[in-house]
Amino acid sequence: xxTRERLLDAAxxxxxxxxxxxxxxxAVCAAVGVQAPTLYRLFGDKEGLLEAVAAHGFxxxxxxxxxxxxxxxxxxxxxxIWDMHVDFGxxxxxxxxxxxxxxxxxxxxxxxxxxxxxxxxxxxxxxAGRLRMSxxxxxxxxxxxxxxxxxxxxxxxxxxxxxxxxxxxxEQALRTISTDGPPPPDRTAARWAAALGETLRxxxxxxxxxxxxxxxxxxxxxxxxx
Numbered sequence: 001x002x003t004r005e006r007l008l009d010a011a012x013x014x015x016x017x018x019x020x021x022x023x024x025x026x027a028v029c030a031a032v033g034v035q036a037p038t039l040y041r042l043f044g045d046k047e048g049l050l051e052a053v054a055a056h057g058f059x060x061x062x063x064x065x066x067x068x069x070x071x072x073x074x075x076x077x078x079x080x081i082w083d084m085h086v087d088f089g090x091x092x093x094x095x096x097x098x099x100x101x102x103x104x105x106x107x108x109x110x111x112x113x114x115x116x117x118x119x120x121x122x123x124x125x126x127x128a129g130r131l132r133m134s135x136x137x138x139x140x141x142x143x144x145x146x147x148x149x150x151x152x153x154x155x156x157x158x159x160x161x162x163x164x165x166x167x168x169x170x171e172q173a174l175r176t177i178s179t180d181g182p183p184p185p186d187r188t189a190a191r192w193a194a195a196l197g198e199t200l201r202x203x204x205x206x207x208x209x210x211x212x213x214x215x216x217x218x219x220x221x222x223x224x225x226x
Contacts, residue, residue, distance in 0.1 A: 003038060010031035010032050012056060015057075023049070025049070028049065053098070054098045054108065055109065074121065078178075082166075083170075090150065126194045129192060141176060145172075145173040146173070
């Protein structure tokens with residue numbers, strides 16, 4: 001195990017047992033038997049260490065569960081992603097709060113990576129013509145709802161948590177952003193605008209950058225015309 005890995009492991013154990021405040025540079029260095037300059041050389045500062053610890057905990061969890069394969073039903077895939085997200089938050093509250101529950105986490109690379117992966121999954125729903133809104137808005141709605149559910153559950157003792165809260169919120173979020181069958185007549189244009197907008201993101205079309213941006217804006221306005 002490298003010095004970096006040993007520092008991450010020590011910091012992760014301190015975080016799990018005592019929360020963010022327990023992860024001091026002095027405590028981490030003492031646990032590994034190195035001097036502070038070694039930690040600063042590897043992580044920059046305490047915030048860099050905390051971000052690395054959050055990423056380490058999240059990836060370790062995902063690896064233990066294995067990556068969720070894509071199926072022929074992109075909406076059902078979102079159900080499984082939701083359940084894994086909630087399970088991670090409830091099983092590793094300190095890591096979750098560090099990544100999603102703090103103001104400093106807004107610019108967290110781990111948080112941004114998570115959002116990017118979620119967006120790719122939701123884009124598949126858009127490509128299938130099953131979104132009720134643009135991919136970007138659907139991603140924000142689904143993510144915000146999921147994070148809110150986890151933080152709400154973490155705010156109460158485990159024995160006081162409502163086990164029905166997560167599945168109820170999950171299904172409501174899915175009904176808000178997607179459809180299982182044909183959309184209502186007044187939503188058909190919005191549905192296909194979302195699909196076309198996502199398809200054009202990675203398609204080479206004979207348009208200038210300005211024209212692509214304008215078309216994307218129009219399609220988003222149609223897709224989000226609730």
